[in-house]
Amino acid sequence: MSTPPPADPARLASGTEGPHALRPLLDTVLDALDTGRRARGGPLPAGGPEAVAARMRDAAGEILPDRGDPDALRALVHALAEGAADPADPLCAAHLHCPPLAAAAAADLAVSILNPSLDSWDQAPAASELEALVTRELAHAAGLADAVVTTGGTESNQLALLLARENHGGGIRLVHGANAHHSLPRAAWLLGLPEPVVVPAPSGTIDLAALHSALTDLAGPRGSLLVAATAGTTDAGLVDPLPEIAGLCAAHGARLHIDAAHGGGLLFSDRHRDKLTGIEAAHTVTLDLHKLGWQPVAAGLLAVRHPRDLAVLHQRADYLNADDDTEAGLPDLLGRSLRTTRRPDILKIAVTLKALGRSGLGALVDTVCARARELADLIHAHPGFELYDRPTISTVLFRPTGATDEAVAAVRRRLLSEGRAVLGRARLDDRLWLKATLLNPETRPDDLAALLKLVEGSTPQ
Structure with missing residues (x-):
């Protein structure tokens, strides 16, 4: 067996010598990730924005030197890991920011090495077929017919409005709850649609009587209204x-x-799937597997009830999908996205679905939902905390008993600045709440107790 050549950052990752070029570099990356994590020592780097920025500037040094730095890979990966918010840390629970599965991350590496682009079949022959297989399967899981891959919920929501506008032939009005994601009204603005009609959501979900009233008042031609509901x-x-x-x-x-985007992962769980009853009635559904799917970013989809709706995305570029090529049987990929160059994010999703199966993914969903209920129980039993409500999925809102909004915000920022815990914030019922979003299936009950102890210790008495 020949001795592999030394690491050389100028060598190609693919081709016959690709594995030899990559192996020592991968060892460097894994070691730097580990040393960076240990240097960080917690879920977030301590010191706040200025301290983190200063450490990164020191590590980066001269970005474009005259001569290359052979230590660049190790130094920058270490600095990035040391300055990261680590979603695999049980005390990092602010956002819909999941720790990715190892199998999915490994699959993502394969995509980076092969570097296919899904804008024409001759750049991604196998990947284009895999994408067609997996998107249909995920659409069927939601009771719909087909799906296209997106970068996440924002792109999916924008695409849903675009399909509605184009398939209706012009004027369409968006109606959404006050609880809707900000990307929906932004998409209406980007697409030149009228100002959306916002329906109250006093309990955190759309008020049905108010929605009925709004739809009655806005009565127009069939299909001229688009109602956006939220599942999660x-x-x-x-x-x-x-x-x-x-x-x-x-x-x-x-x-x-x-x-x-948030709740779509419940489709994998026999225990929680009924919370999405009615999803099959939608014309379009946003799904996001870099949340309750444990995928590296990005892993979004838009599922559609009628595949013909996607026809409005069709474009013609002779160098990518010439008529004679498509007539000869080469698949046309330009109508599968608003983007041209795009990587096959579907591989990591496909590997995850096949490696874990519905039961394996469902077990992960069930675990984080159970952890959220356990955290809610701890908060409910603690006299120093107030619980907003029982969790529907895996998000728990709470606040120190009797604290002002200013004190709640200060507790969160103190924990962030010290790098000890990462909690989010949410304003409901005109009060500010701390938000714990539990997406780490390896979180243990004692981690939950430790989180509350940190919050309690950071709350002014």
């Missing part, structure tokens, strides 16, 4: 009453989009 709100993980909303849309001839 960003603030509290709540699910709108989907069957009832679907019924109102049917009665008023409105199109229905469901933003399930």
